[in-house]
Amino acid sequence: MAGRRRTIILAASIAAVTALGLGVWRYGPGLAVDLAADALTRRGLGPVAVGARHFADGALVLSDVTLGQPADGASPASGAHARQMTFAFTLDALLDGRLADLRIDGLTLRLVDGQPGPFAPLLQPASAAEETAPAPLTLPVDGATIDDVDAAWLAADGTPLLRFQGSAGADRLSSDPDITLTGRLAWSTADGATDAAADLALSARLSRADGRERIELGGDVAPAGGGPGWHVDRDRPVPVAFTLTRSLIDGGVRIDLADCLNLPTLTLDAEETTLRLTEGRLCPVEGQPLLDLTDGARSVQGVLAGARIDGDAVTGRLPTVTLAGDPLNGPLQMTASDGDLRLPSADLAISGLAVEAGIEAPDAPEPVVTIGRLSARLTDIASPLRFAPLDIALSGRAAAQGIELAGDVRDPQRRVRADITLSHDPAAGRGTALVRLPAITWARERLQPADLVPAAGGIVTGVTGQTAATATIRWGGGPLRLRLVASLANAGFTAEAATVSGLTGQMVLTGPDPWVTDGPQTLEIGRIEAGLPLTDGRMTAILTPTTFDVVNAEWPFAGGRLSVEPVRVPLSAGDRRVILRAENLELGLLAAFADEPALNADGRISGFVPVVLGEEGIRIDHAEFTGQAGRLSWASDTAEAAAGSASEGADLLARALEDFRMRHLRLTLDGPLEGELTAGLSLAGSSPAVYDGYPMEINLDVRGPLAQLLSVEGRLFDSGAEGFGQSLVKEQSRMKSRSPE
Amino acid sequence: CQPTVRVEAPEKPIVINVNVKIEHEVRVRVEKDIEDLLAEEPELF
Amino acid sequence: VPPLALPRAAMAQEAGLDALKAQGLVGERFDGYVGAVKSQTDAATQQVIDRINLQRKDRYRAIAAKRGASLSAVERIAGAQVIERAPSGTWVMPEGSGWVQKP
Numbered sequence: 074m075a076g077r078r079r080t081i082i083l084a085a086s087i088a089a090v091t092a093l094g095l096g097v098w099r100y101g102p103g104l105a106v107d108l109a110a111d112a113l114t115r116r117g118l119g120p121v122a123v124g125a126r127h128f129a130d131g132a133l134v135l136s137d138v139t140l141g142q143p144a145d146g147a148s149p150a151s152g153a154h155a156r157q158m159t160f161a162f163t164l165d166a167l168l169d170g171r172l173a174d175l176r177i178d179g180l181t182l183r184l185v186d187g188q189p190g191p192f193a194p195l196l197q198p199a200s201a202a203e204e205t206a207p208a209p210l211t212l213p214v215d216g217a218t219i220d221d222v223d224a225a226w227l228a229a230d231g232t233p234l235l236r237f238q239g240s241a242g243a244d245r246l247s248s249d250p251d252i253t254l255t256g257r258l259a260w261s262t263a264d265g266a267t268d269a270a271a272d273l274a275l276s277a278r279l280s281r282a283d284g285r286e287r288i289e290l291g292g293d294v295a296p297a298g299g300g301p302g303w304h305v306d307r308d309r310p311v312p313v314a315f316t317l318t319r320s321l322i323d324g325g326v327r328i329d330l331a332d333c334l335n336l337p338t339l340t341l342d343a344e345e346t347t348l349r350l351t352e353g354r355l356c357p358v359e360g361q362p363l364l365d366l367t368d369g370a371r372s373v374q375g376v377l378a379g380a381r382i383d384g385d386a387v388t389g390r391l392p393t394v395t396l397a398g399d400p401l402n403g404p405l406q407m408t409a410s411d412g413d414l415r416l417p418s419a420d421l422a423i424s425g426l427a428v429e430a431g432i433e434a435p436d437a438p439e440p441v442v443t444i445g446r447l448s449a450r451l452t453d454i455a456s457p458l459r460f461a462p463l464d465i466a467l468s469g470r471a472a473a474q475g476i477e478l479a480g481d482v483r484d485p486q487r488r489v490r491a492d493i494t495l496s497h498d499p500a501a502g503r504g505t506a507l508v509r510l511p512a513i514t515w516a517r518e519r520l521q522p523a524d525l526v527p528a529a530g531g532i533v534t535g536v537t538g539q540t541a542a543t544a545t546i547r548w549g550g551g552p553l554r555l556r557l558v559a560s561l562a563n564a565g566f567t568a569e570a571a572t573v574s575g576l577t578g579q580m581v582l583t584g585p586d587p588w589v590t591d592g593p594q595t596l597e598i599g600r601i602e603a604g605l606p607l608t609d610g611r612m613t614a615i616l617t618p619t620t621f622d623v624v625n626a627e628w629p630f631a632g633g634r635l636s637v638e639p640v641r642v643p644l645s646a647g648d649r650r651v652i653l654r655a656e657n658l659e660l661g662l663l664a665a666f667a668d669e670p671a672l673n674a675d676g677r678i679s680g681f682v683p684v685v686l687g688e689e690g691i692r693i694d695h696a697e698f699t700g701q702a703g704r705l706s707w708a709s710d711t712a713e714a715a716a717g718s719a720s721e722g723a724d725l726l727a728r729a730l731e732d733f734r735m736r737h738l739r740l741t742l743d744g745p746l747e748g749e750l751t752a753g754l755s756l757a758g759s760s761p762a763v764y765d766g767y768p769m770e771i772n773l774d775v776r777g778p779l780a781q782l783l784s785v786e787g788r789l790f791d792s793g794a795e796g797f798g799q800s801l802v803k804e805q806s807r808m809k810s811r812s813p814e
Numbered sequence: 815c816q817p818t819v820r821v822e823a824p825e826k827p828i829v830i831n832v833n834v835k836i837e838h839e840v841r842v843r844v845e846k847d848i849e850d851l852l853a854e855e856p857e858l859f
Numbered sequence: 860v861p862p863l864a865l866p867r868a869a870m871a872q873e874a875g876l877d878a879l880k881a882q883g884l885v886g887e888r889f890d891g892y893v894g895a896v897k898s899q900t901d902a903a904t905q906q907v908i909d910r911i912n913l914q915r916k917d918r919y920r921a922i923a924a925k926r927g928a929s930l931s932a933v934e935r936i937a938g939a940q941v942i943e944r945a946p947s948g949t950w951v952m953p954e955g956s957g958w959v960q961k962p
Contacts (some may be wrong), residue, residue: 531909695892777836
């Protein structure tokens, strides 16, 4: 532990110089000096040179005292120099073999890394064999003050690594010393990247009991400075209070924090954003030492609590982090809880952040972190809300060569769950995630997509049936790539254009921008409410970046077939045309759409239905159907009532339609699918009941909703029917007419 | 006299035109449905 | 730990239709749907409008199918009824007119 050796050096060097002073007391000034010098050199702590010495008002004053070779300018050398040392003594102190007071002015101390110079013997790690009990830090001096200290540990090239400038004082050094230390401790790395300093105003009380030495240290520390990616601004001094306990048996050291330590504001410069950590507190774990190096153990236990983090990327309260374990060889357990962060640029809030992780070998070049649990609630704080809050719980491993996490994401009400497995290669900056959404059951008045993604409420509502999906997400080296496999089981929804149900099938999409299908996709379309219900449809289509290509779409309809001609429908806004082909629709089945089918007919019609998918909804743009031979007969009480009624037209029409033999039929249809349409039915044929099958033409124009166009019969003979009129070619009818004039 | 054979144009068919506008005698029932809807789902209105 | 309080804007998301009407942001139209009264409407209000209108269309379409009426007819009947019942002060758009405040 380099730190431990350094403290010993500092203490020992002060002790060495003080011992010099003691020597003087015992053997008179000159003699004392020489004897002390010899004593030190015999221990290898020399050479010692004293400039001048004299007695002044009862105290021995030595000036220009040097330990070790004076620096010869060029290369720095380890050694110490005191401008002036004053040894004061009183009679009773003398009798006790103690000095009353030691005063050192202008102590300069240099220890060059790797060249211990005069301090070499102090630095020899005691070999196991003659491991002597660590000497207690006590000296036969009552009080000592050292003003203008400049002690530094230098790198080989002379740059100071650790330097203390200030002054020190001590009372009752021979019994339970009370030491004060004020000044500035600065440290920097050899490469000059780190340069930080702390102003110290510390006092320490030493005490010894049952084989242990306790140093209770308190005071203020005001750090400032920085290094690669971090710096601490000068701030109000931070009160410090901890106890260092050293075993006098095996030298084991233990540090206990008396109270939480208010950490200074730390500023981190990460890539382009800066983060400020404030209000952090380092607290002890209840009744546990912060650092424990006693009897072979090596562990830290501490709690970093209440730290705030502020930056443009993230702001909020960091979780309370508890660390426990061996900081070097690990395992180092970390638990964190109650983090509440807000990511303003992403409009996200993270709350309830909790982590349980173990770092296997913290000091190893590439530590491995096993994550027992990483959970948080992700809340969208954008307006409008983009998605409902998500509870994420992951576990796995993170190491330099790869991060693997697995777990699930749920909505707080536990209605939807997605399993996630994620792997990321930090070196290559690439990764993939597999998200599996098991079947979700949607139902009216219960779970709806809008409950999870509010914006969906404007796109689909009344969603029913089951959906499931798996998504493979790839990132790194270019934009995010997604492959989505969605499977629908009897799904249904209401959208602006139509209400659809009975959707079954699987779709494979890749994207985003643009979303495209992975080749043609086929879906069963159970039912479309399109004015008239279209059932048992099936569509195969391809989504391309700019178009929705219908490869094939067909519905069995009225005994025949409705199918979409293969078409590329542009995705861009504006009206889009699709041609629907009608083949062999049976008139009888068409009539069945009416509420009370009085019409029975046989005969088939075919034709084309141009459909326009416009902003205002779906519109039929002049559909036309034609049919050849067939028979129509309208048997209903209103028809009978009309036959023989006063209105000649109604009578003629009714009798004709009792049994109408059709040679040709033409049907046109035009108008908004869900609005008022106009249908034109023209029948050419004859009826045996009318002038012995005299050729007739019946033109029927009907306006109304699609579903009602065929239940027209009720109104056909309604004298109130608006615009009921007929044009008779008078002379033909007279010639043929059997009816009375 | 020489009988001439004239091909008679086929008789002109009797033409019946009917215009029907499907009135909404369903109007009353729809109004009732709307009232029920307003009562059952007030949060939509 | 209570989640972060949602900011007021996100609150608009939950704000019911009545609140938006009371603020004069949303009004009732002759065609049975709600519309934004102001020309610029914030996204949260627009999202409520889209959601409400689609839910209304869902109900209107069901009535049209049940009664054999056309959707547009049902929409008009609903529009008339809703405007007639709207409390005074509500912004309404009768057919062929702009937004007016109901007296």
